[in-house]
Each structure stands twice: as structure tokens, then as C-alpha cells.
Amino acid sequence: MSKQKDFVKFENVDKSYDGKVLVVKNLQLDISEGEFITMLGPSGSGKTTCLMMLAGFETPTNGEIYLGGKAISSIPPHKRGIGMVFQNYALFPHMTVYENLAFPLRVRKIPKDEADKKIDKALSMVSLQGFASRMPGQLSGGQQQRVAVARSLVFDPQLVLMDEPLGALDKNLRESMQYEIKHIHESIGVTVVYVTHDQSEALTMSNRIAVFNDGKVQQLSSPDELYEKPVNSFVAEFIGENNTFNGEVSDVSGGKCKVKLANAEIIANPISVKSKGEKTKVSLRPERALINPKDKMDNIHNGKIEEVIYHGDHTRVRINLLGNPEFILKVPNSSANLDIKLGNEIKIGWNSEDARALDPK
Amino acid sequence: MSSETKQILTTDGIPLEVSLKKAERKNKIKAFLLVAPLLFFLIITYVFPIGDMLFRSVDDKMVTQMLPKTFKAMENWDGQELPEEEVFAAFHEDFIKLVEDKREGKLSTQLNYTKNGFKSIIKKLRRASKKFEEGNYKEQIMAVHKRWADVEYWRAIQRRAPEFTGQKYLKGMDMYVNEEGKIVSVEEDRRIHRVLWLRTLEIAFFVTVFCFLMAYPIAHLLATLPMKYSNLLMICVLLPFWTSLLVRTASWMILLQQQGIVNDFFVGIGLVADDNRPEMMYNKTGSYVAMTQILLPFMVLPLYSVMKTISPSLMRAGKSLGGTPFIAFWKVYFPLTIPGIGAGCLLVFILAIGYYITPALVGGASGTLISNQIAFHMKSTLDWSFASAMGLMLLSGVLVIYWLYNKIVGIDNIKLG
Numbered sequence: 001m002s003k004q005k006d007f008v009k010f011e012n013v014d015k016s017y018d019g020k021v022l023v024v025k026n027l028q029l030d031i032s033e034g035e036f037i038t039m040l041g042p043s044g045s046g047k048t049t050c051l052m053m054l055a056g057f058e059t060p061t062n063g064e065i066y067l068g069g070k071a072i073s074s075i076p077p078h079k080r081g082i083g084m085v086f087q088n089y090a091l092f093p094h095m096t097v098y099e100n101l102a103f104p105l106r107v108r109k110i111p112k113d114e115a116d117k118k119i120d121k122a123l124s125m126v127s128l129q130g131f132a133s134r135m136p137g138q139l140s141g142g143q144q145q146r147v148a149v150a151r152s153l154v155f156d157p158q159l160v161l162m163d164e165p166l167g168a169l170d171k172n173l174r175e176s177m178q179y180e181i182k183h184i185h186e187s188i189g190v191t192v193v194y195v196t197h198d199q200s201e202a203l204t205m206s207n208r209i210a211v212f213n214d215g216k217v218q219q220l221s222s223p224d225e226l227y228e229k230p231v232n233s234f235v236a237e238f239i240g241e242n243n244t245f246n247g248e249v250s251d252v253s254g255g256k257c258k259v260k261l262a263n264a265e266i267i268a269n270p271i272s273v274k275s276k277g278e279k280t281k282v283s284l285r286p287e288r289a290l291i292n293p294k295d296k297m298d299n300i301h302n303g304k305i306e307e308v309i310y311h312g313d314h315t316r317v318r319i320n321l322l323g324n325p326e327f328i329l330k331v332p333n334s335s336a337n338l339d340i341k342l343g344n345e346i347k348i349g350w351n352s353e354d355a356r357a358l359d360p361k
Numbered sequence: 362m363s364s365e366t367k368q369i370l371t372t373d374g375i376p377l378e379v380s381l382k383k384a385e386r387k388n389k390i391k392a393f394l395l396v397a398p399l400l401f402f403l404i405i406t407y408v409f410p411i412g413d414m415l416f417r418s419v420d421d422k423m424v425t426q427m428l429p430k431t432f433k434a435m436e437n438w439d440g441q442e443l444p445e446e447e448v449f450a451a452f453h454e455d456f457i458k459l460v461e462d463k464r465e466g467k468l469s470t471q472l473n474y475t476k477n478g479f480k481s482i483i484k485k486l487r488r489a490s491k492k493f494e495e496g497n498y499k500e501q502i503m504a505v506h507k508r509w510a511d512v513e514y515w516r517a518i519q520r521r522a523p524e525f526t527g528q529k530y531l532k533g534m535d536m537y538v539n540e541e542g543k544i545v546s547v548e549e550d551r552r553i554h555r556v557l558w559l560r561t562l563e564i565a566f567f568v569t570v571f572c573f574l575m576a577y578p579i580a581h582l583l584a585t586l587p588m589k590y591s592n593l594l595m596i597c598v599l600l601p602f603w604t605s606l607l608v609r610t611a612s613w614m615i616l617l618q619q620q621g622i623v624n625d626f627f628v629g630i631g632l633v634a635d636d637n638r639p640e641m642m643y644n645k646t647g648s649y650v651a652m653t654q655i656l657l658p659f660m661v662l663p664l665y666s667v668m669k670t671i672s673p674s675l676m677r678a679g680k681s682l683g684g685t686p687f688i689a690f691w692k693v694y695f696p697l698t699i700p701g702i703g704a705g706c707l708l709v710f711i712l713a714i715g716y717y718i719t720p721a722l723v724g725g726a727s728g729t730l731i732s733n734q735i736a737f738h739m740k741s742t743l744d745w746s747f748a749s750a751m752g753l754m755l756l757s758g759v760l761v762i763y764w765l766y767n768k769i770v771g772i773d774n775i776k777l778g
Binding site for chain 1: 672674678680681682684685688696697
């Protein structure tokens, strides 16, 4: 069976709760079969609303959502056959783990022996064999989380939605669950739509990430592209760390542009600027700037070290550079970089293609 | 292990255990002193009156003390034939003493509880006894009235000999000890209490059911509506709660009477004919309607407090897993509200079973409950011991219901808020 390219399709979807404010604006999104796609964004950006519309708990104010080529706006949630993992797990507290998993099978009238097999399989998938007779209250947060995942998969849905499922777990558990969910996704090939506001979660798990802000998808691309090549300054700032310079484009030529800052000029990569005179925000990842560069780089400037924070494997250095007192550098801890001292003047260099001139916003 | 490690000492050399007790003692005394007023209050207002009621309901010393010699003389009487002269003489002696103290009226009241007909013959005996000659009292007393020559009346007196009696309880169940000393039911047409007990249970049961049916959707709405609407609704639920019970009952009288608003409305829309207005008050209907409305908040509040804690995502999960809205409700939501249902039903049922004012005002003859009968004996017949006995029967009924509830649902599952 060939993978369907637009297995889930949002077509011109608008959503408003009060008739005054649009929480989701003209959303276009195609999700292909078997994909792990993450909706990432700050709270209130509309990502959970999109998920709820897909699950059927909210109706789009305008536009249509297609699942497997069929419009689903008029289908009630229980007929959509979409598995869902809720933020606080939503395990049925009065049922055992077994009964929780049996619920979707019973309502589908699957015979008991077949259901038992499915439940066993689902429980072993999340390595919780032997927990079937426990009540959810007797499980730890991580175990409850796994039960919730198992329950969303036990009836073999084509699509599973996860609404910030790891939000309530502590850091270590969250990381191990990230891998676990990723492995489950890889092994059974189900399509997953995952909602989170945690960017590292999104980067580690997803095939593609849709960055939401202000009811719109700001960028939809693979994790590395999102990080390396943000298309606007919101994405650049939301994903990972970022150094910025605000300025005005003074020249665009040959795939490069010159940006005039308050008292200097830098060379950057024009992404969303077209012509001279435009305001812009230049974005540069901390690890792309080097101290005392040996290679030839087209941007080399002097800065003063304002703060040095030791992080073990690397040191973060805050530098006052070209009028930006918040310029951050990540310096690997090797013997070559031992001369980083507070108050020293150092040379900083970077390549112009790493400095992305984005919208000013 | 050496002995030093067994007994741990604090730095100043006192054994740790002693030291701990000493440190805790102050707190324990403080805590006790804090609750002591309440404990005292409970003993005075709860334990003591109930104990007194229990005592009163079985206490039968009055007659025993009024006729001490008679009962002493009766010890040898087998109760088959009329007693011997010895008993009559003793009775005469006791009776003269009572007449001197002007207490023979009380005796007649007491004996009349046991058997009807004592009142008049004691009055006659009092008058006649002034002219009695010494000796052969049996003949003289029997001559006063033919009932004094009836062995049944003497047996009735003998039954009052013990200091304690369970008769009032039997009477509460429409039973009595007959001449042969067996417990039997009274004739069918004289049974009033059993009907009342059954009616009390029936009305309490149906009021609970009606309350549940009405309160469940209200509580659900309260728990799911946005704050600004739910607050308003909550006030609507609580407003009657803050109004005097008497006022609410009176307003139901205005609504339900034959010329009342509800009847006018029915006539107005042509549901009933003007000359055939249904009676909705002074019968069971009145009790049902008014009690349901008055007890409704007691069902709404526990239900609401439980429903408030049920995450809406559970219903969503139920639906997303493929359950129809009904299945999601029935399998997920409803079982989670059972603690609230249990609390509400228990509360309403127990309150309804002892309800007094409302049935007294709108219940009429066919809508009154056992508590009205208790009040009747407290205020009108002044048979306090009987009222106490029925009160205790009611209390034990409630305890039985509580026990049953605990067996079936489990009292830990209850949630009042």
C-alpha cells in the first residue's frame, strides 16, 4: 500500500470561539500517512485547537478537514477512529488497566479472546506486562502515561493524536518517554500528530514540525531545517538559541546583503528581505560564531566579554558586540580557548550565510 | 548487641522514648482542650438526650412504684382465676395511699394504656373506697363494678409489674402482649403505625428518587457551565435553601391548593375542568412535591462537588476511543459520580424519613409520616415514652439503612464535598 501524501488535510480552516478573535487562521496543512508531525508553539497559538478539531471535539468555523480523503467535519468523534492521548492521561480511574484498554475494543464489539491478544500486545509495547489488574491510581505518572499510549493504540487506529502527553512528567522520565514513543511510532508506522510547547521534544521526535504562532503555521519543515534555516524571526527565536541584530538593509547583491546597524555594518544572508532600505532582524545561532577565527570569514568584529558561565562541556560567554549586549557564544571547553576572561576584548567571526536577515517583527 | 544501642538517649541523658512522650504530651493536652468544649456540647445535646429517650421508652417504674404492695402480693398469683383476698387487700392499701396523694388519676391513665376501661372503674373505686369497711376487700371491690371482678383487668394490672417494658416498641409496630403473654398484632382495622411506617419509607424512597432525577442534570450543568453562569445557577439552587422552611412550605400551599395557581393554570389551558380540580394538597402528592423541592439542594450539592472533580477529558477520552456519547456517559461519567449519588441519596432519604413540618402542613391525613405521629404523642396524648420508643425505632431504622449502605456501596465511597 502506497503511503497517502495528504492522509490528513486541513483546508482553509478557521476557528473562532467567540466570534471576535480567530484562534486558527486559514490553516493549510497536509500530513502524510505514517508521519510523525508535531505542532509546536507557545500557549494560545492555536495548536491544541487544531488537534481538537481533528479529534472532533471542536468544529471548524470555516473550511474542512479531510481524513483519508473524506471530509470529517460532520462525523462525531466516536466514529472517527482516531486514538488520542490526553494531557493528563484521562485514564478511567474506576477501571483497571485491563478495562481501560478493553474499553475501545468492547465498544467495537471485538470478541474477548481477540481483544485479550490486542491488550497483551499493546501492554508489551509499552513494557507494562503484568500491570493489567492495577488501578490507574496505583501507577506512577510515567506508567499512567504508557497506559494512555497503549490505550490510544490498542484498537489499531490509523491516526493517533497526542496532546502534550509528557507535560506532567519530570525531565528524565520525559526524555525516556520521548524515545519510547518515537520507537513505537517507528515500529508500528501509525500516523502521529503530536502537540507540545517543548521544542526539544519536538526536535527529537518528529519527522516534521509545524511551528504555530498567532493561529498560523509559521513554518512546516523537518527539525534540522527548522533549526538551521528558520524562515522568519519568530521561528528563529522560538527554536533554539539565537543572537539577533536589528538594522536596515543597505545593499542586496549576489545572494548577500549588507545590513547597517547603529554603528557598524554586517554581511548577511537575505532570506525575507528583498531591497535596500528595508528593516530587518539578523539571526545568528550561537554555535555558528567563532572566537578568534583562523579561517577567513566575511564578518569579523571585536566584542567585550561581559559574562562567563561554566556549563561543564562548554562555556557560555555573553559578549557586548556591535551594540548588542546579549550576544551569546558557546565555546567548547578545550585548551585552545583558555584565554576567555571577563572583560577581555576578543574577535568574533561568522560566515554571512549563517546570518539570516529575516523580517524585522 | 550491647544495651547502650538498645536504649537511645537524648543529649541530656533521658531515654528518647520518655523524652518524646513528654514533648508530645503538651500538644496532646492542648489538642484535647481544644475539642473539649465540642465534646462536652455533644454529650449534653446528643448522647444525654438520646440516652434519656432510650431510658424513657422502656421505663415503666411509675405503676410499679404506685402499687408496690399489690405487685408483691401478686407474685404468688398464677393469673388463671381471680386473685385471692390478699391481693385485693394489698391493692386497697396502695390505692388508699394514692387517693391521699391525689395520684389515682395518674394510675388510671397508665392502666388505661394497658387496657381500655380502667378510667371509669378507678373513678368509681375512689368514690366507693371511702365507705369501705375493714376486711374482705375482695367482695367490696368486686361490688364496685363488674370489671373489677373480671380476671382480665387484674392480668392487665399484673402486666405493669416489671420496672422495664418493651411494650411501647410493640405498640409502635401495632403489636401487643395478649392475655396468654404472646406477642400478637392488633386487629387489622386498628393498625395505624404499620401503615405510617410503610408510608414513611415509601415517601422517603420516592422523594429520594425524584430528587435524584432532578438533581443529576442540574448538578451536571453546574459543574460544566462556565463560571459566570454556574454561579448564577448555584444561587438559584441555594436561594430556597436560605429561605425559611415554613415559608417555602406555605408557598407550596398557595400553589397547590384547589383554588391555587397550579390548578388555575391547569384549568386555564383546559387540562382539567373547573369543577373537577384535582386535589394536589393534603394528600401524598402534596408531601411528594413539597418535600422533593425542599430536599433538592441536599442532592445537588454532593453531586456537584463530585462532578466538579471529574475531568472533562475523561468523557472526551471515552468518545475518542469509540464510545457513543451515551456509552461514554454510562461507562465513564456515571460510575465516577456514584460517590456523590450515594451521599446525596443517603442524605435525602434520612432527612425525608424524619421529615415533620412539611408533611404536617401539606400532607393532610394520607400524607403524614411517622414523625407527625411522634409529635402527636409528644404534644397531645403526652405519652412520651411511646413517642420516645417510636423515635428510637426511627433512629435504628436510619442506622440500619446506613449499615446496609455501607455493606453495599461502602461508606468510604461517600463524598459530601
